[in-house]
Amino acid sequence: MAAFLLKRLAQAIFVVIAVTLTVAFAIRLTGDPALMLTQGAGSVTEADLVRIREGLGLNEPFFVQYLNFLKGIFTLDFGNSFLGGTPVSLLIGKALPATLALAFTSLIVSIVISIPLGIKAATTRGKWADQMIRILSLVGLSFPNFWLATMLVLLFAIALPLLPPSGMDGFESFILPAVTMGIILTATNVRLVRTTMLETLRSQYIMVARAKGLSENAVLYKHALRNCAIPLITYFGLQFGGLLGGIVVVERVFNWPGLGTLAFDAVGARDYPVLQAVITVLSLMIIGINLLVDIAYGLVDPRIRTE
Amino acid sequence: MTPTASTPLLAVDDLSVEFGASRVIENLSFSVSAGQTVAIVGESGSGKSVTSLSIMRLADMLGASYPTGRILFQTAAGEIDLLKLDQKKMRSIRGKEISMIFQEPMTSLNPVFTIGDQVAEILKLHEGKSNSAALAEAKRLLDMVRLPDAAELLTRYPHQLSGGMRQRVMIAMALACRPRLLIADEPTTALDVTIQAQILNILRDLQKELGAAVIFITHDMGVVAEMADDVVVMWKGKAVEKGKALDIFERPTNAYTRTLLAAVPKLGSMTGEEFPKRLPLTVLEDGEPRLSGVERIQNTARYDAAPLLSVRDLVVRFDIKKGLLGKVTHRVHAVEKVSFDIHPGETLALVGESGSGKSTIGRTIQQLQKATAGNITFSGKPLSAMSMAERHNLRRDVQYIFQDPFASLDPRKTVGFSIAEPIRTHGLLDNEKEIAKTVDALLERVGLTSAHARRYPHEFSGGQRQRVCIARALASKPKLIIADEALSALDVSIQAQIINLFMDLQEERGLAYLFISHDMAVVEKMSHRVAVLYLGQIMEFGNRRQIFETPSHDYTRRLLSAVPVADPRRRKPLAMIEGDIPSPVRAVGNEPVLLAREEIAPGHYVARSA
Numbered sequence: 001m002a003a004f005l006l007k008r009l010a011q012a013i014f015v016v017i018a019v020t021l022t023v024a025f026a027i028r029l030t031g032d033p034a035l036m037l038t039q040g041a042g043s044v045t046e047a048d049l050v051r052i053r054e055g056l057g058l059n060e061p062f063f064v065q066y067l068n069f070l071k072g073i074f075t076l077d078f079g080n081s082f083l084g085g086t087p088v089s090l091l092i093g094k095a096l097p098a099t100l101a102l103a104f105t106s107l108i109v110s111i112v113i114s115i116p117l118g119i120k121a122a123t124t125r126g127k128w129a130d131q132m133i134r135i136l137s138l139v140g141l142s143f144p145n146f147w148l149a150t151m152l153v154l155l156f157a158i159a160l161p162l163l164p165p166s167g168m169d170g171f172e173s174f175i176l177p178a179v180t181m182g183i184i185l186t187a188t189n190v191r192l193v194r195t196t197m198l199e200t201l202r203s204q205y206i207m208v209a210r211a212k213g214l215s216e217n218a219v220l221y222k223h224a225l226r227n228c229a230i231p232l233i234t235y236f237g238l239q240f241g242g243l244l245g246g247i248v249v250v251e252r253v254f255n256w257p258g259l260g261t262l263a264f265d266a267v268g269a270r271d272y273p274v275l276q277a278v279i280t281v282l283s284l285m286i287i288g289i290n291l292l293v294d295i296a297y298g299l300v301d302p303r304i305r306t307e
Numbered sequence: 308m309t310p311t312a313s314t315p316l317l318a319v320d321d322l323s324v325e326f327g328a329s330r331v332i333e334n335l336s337f338s339v340s341a342g343q344t345v346a347i348v349g350e351s352g353s354g355k356s357v358t359s360l361s362i363m364r365l366a367d368m369l370g371a372s373y374p375t376g377r378i379l380f381q382t383a384a385g386e387i388d389l390l391k392l393d394q395k396k397m398r399s400i401r402g403k404e405i406s407m408i409f410q411e412p413m414t415s416l417n418p419v420f421t422i423g424d425q426v427a428e429i430l431k432l433h434e435g436k437s438n439s440a441a442l443a444e445a446k447r448l449l450d451m452v453r454l455p456d457a458a459e460l461l462t463r464y465p466h467q468l469s470g471g472m473r474q475r476v477m478i479a480m481a482l483a484c485r486p487r488l489l490i491a492d493e494p495t496t497a498l499d500v501t502i503q504a505q506i507l508n509i510l511r512d513l514q515k516e517l518g519a520a521v522i523f524i525t526h527d528m529g530v531v532a533e534m535a536d537d538v539v540v541m542w543k544g545k546a547v548e549k550g551k552a553l554d555i556f557e558r559p560t561n562a563y564t565r566t567l568l569a570a571v572p573k574l575g576s577m578t579g580e581e582f583p584k585r586l587p588l589t590v591l592e593d594g595e596p597r598l599s600g601v602e603r604i605q606n607t608a609r610y611d612a613a614p615l616l617s618v619r620d621l622v623v624r625f626d627i628k629k630g631l632l633g634k635v636t637h638r639v640h641a642v643e644k645v646s647f648d649i650h651p652g653e654t655l656a657l658v659g660e661s662g663s664g665k666s667t668i669g670r671t672i673q674q675l676q677k678a679t680a681g682n683i684t685f686s687g688k689p690l691s692a693m694s695m696a697e698r699h700n701l702r703r704d705v706q707y708i709f710q711d712p713f714a715s716l717d718p719r720k721t722v723g724f725s726i727a728e729p730i731r732t733h734g735l736l737d738n739e740k741e742i743a744k745t746v747d748a749l750l751e752r753v754g755l756t757s758a759h760a761r762r763y764p765h766e767f768s769g770g771q772r773q774r775v776c777i778a779r780a781l782a783s784k785p786k787l788i789i790a791d792e793a794l795s796a797l798d799v800s801i802q803a804q805i806i807n808l809f810m811d812l813q814e815e816r817g818l819a820y821l822f823i824s825h826d827m828a829v830v831e832k833m834s835h836r837v838a839v840l841y842l843g844q845i846m847e848f849g850n851r852r853q854i855f856e857t858p859s860h861d862y863t864r865r866l867l868s869a870v871p872v873a874d875p876r877r878r879k880p881l882a883m884i885e886g887d888i889p890s891p892v893r894a895v896g897n898e899p900v901l902l903a904r905e906e907i908a909p910g911h912y913v914a915r916s917a
Contacts, residue, residue, distance in 0.1 A: 207409065
């Protein structure tokens, strides 16, 4: 286990460097933040711009800037935002929990819906229940997330003012963004659960479980589901990365004060420190989730545990 | 073991089973009484497994319907028709009154639950036992099926157990609630003969002890002769013959039964014969069994010629890495200093049980596996001295036929394409017309037609697929064919046809075979010389008569005596080799002892015990 974790740590360091280096380099190709900051400020001289760049540390060579940023990771000091000068760690500290809460709620919503529906579809293969579930899933897959988000707001916040249309304020405010993300995730997850379940139900030990006289629910939810876990966990883990990508758009629509909104604003303003920090945090999260997935394998499958 | 009650415990009466529009069982009737064993025999597609699943009403889950018939079962509350019960009531009978053992012990147990949990589950379900009481009972049951260290086994997972151990766990599970009827569906088919002997003994003893009725489903006439009181022979969904086991074996009346029995290879049937013999087949023609084909002594081995293949001191080991830094802590000693020659036109058989290294030897010769040490020489040239191009050409001269003909054909390519592939790969022909002609000729040679070339593997039966694999192997005009359990997955009647095909090809083309098999009776029929392998070493080596008529190593003798004989009069206490086949995995530094071999007769070598 210790060796495994060390290996993972080395991997994580490599991934963070690769990702942040690419981001730091690419964002500097998009233009000069000093120009951005002084837009509409009337007469700006070249001297003003130089002063601003010095103030932001942009006069240093690229590698020095990058090394400073790397040092910052270890002290949790990502510098200050170019906009307003707030420390980046403070911004992240506020946005991260909001994003995590939304991401996990969506994932849980989708797992809770997709497992029973997927199993239902698998056990009624080819019958009308299966057809309905598959059609619904296809419909869900076809929604673009921004469109679905807008429609839900129109329906449940404006036409029927039941839920808040935006912002993060209490339980109700979670419902619309989590359902938006949840529907899209569920659409793929149902299909995945159905396929892995069909595969598992063909196994001999399922026949044996039935031959024991177990009820259909015990066969499905005890004997079969646990054997579906490996592909499902793998996929849910991979999905988390995609989820974080999709969340940028959904957060934007619902004005959710999370990492997505933060990143969105930072891109617009060429706010290098914020953007680099957000990307770093996201890649660390994805690495962390993959680690959890690997640990979960061992928990659900004894064959992996003893290897 | 005679029937004790006048009313049978289970009576299947005029049963028909349909899947969609296709009827797989037609008007089947038979019965079984307490303490009695009824064997249902038949080849693939005869409907024997569907029969057992129908009695359990598990066939319902696969989409079966029952247009006619009754399945009458005697319970404490009187006679009930199992076909009239709903699934809820069936669940109280399944596992409690009627239980079942399945064919594949490797996949019958749920991989994510412990052995203890799986055995205890059924006790908790049907007998309402508490978890601790159920586990205690589970331990007693594991002791009963003679599993060592039962207490420790409770906490183990299926993948940590061998096939034989898993099948005993299945038996323990099936007998947990003392069922009055046990259905065993090919319970030993996937096991080695010595392990099969153990399982059959356990089943027989426990049946005596519990007085249960047993329905034994098998394709193996040897097992039938060992186990059955009564026999039902099934063919294409119908019972074609029923009766006492002795009558069926000695006075079969039905044409199909006679054909089936004729096709069964019987150990010892070749006693006194110097060479293998191609025997005529008994085939069913216009409802009558007829002999077809020629009888010919297979004197094809050219011992005067230089050996085609020489294997000297071959060692193959696999490293197992464990621990922090992936250091090699254990090794699989698959093959240890094995030497033999194959002459042109000779069939050399490698026999042994799982883990004996027989397949590893074949794979190493075919260059699918690297040797750790030792030399392989083909037509006088050592493999180690060959250039890349020469090694590539060697793959043309040596062809491999695998056990599973379905898995070894690409399902998305026509069989014509698969057969033509070696011709293209080795650039033997470059003209499309010529290639097509050759493929057609090959298909016809193996008993198929040129029209088959455009079809896909799933359109063929198992026997036809194996013929396709043989045609593919022949395509590159090889000198040596390695047949790795190539007959094991086939029905006996098909097996007999393929054996003859192998022999005819040998006669025609002077082919040499390395015949890898666990089936002693087939080996006796086919091979010129035999090597008996155990844990990667040759225990005994000699010609067919030496091995089968004067077996001189203890292991050979035990192996031979564990084979069930298809003759109910010769029923014997099956030779018991206690415990499992030992594992070839050893800790680094703990090298196996190499046994010295002694020539006790010209060409007959026996390993001395360590």
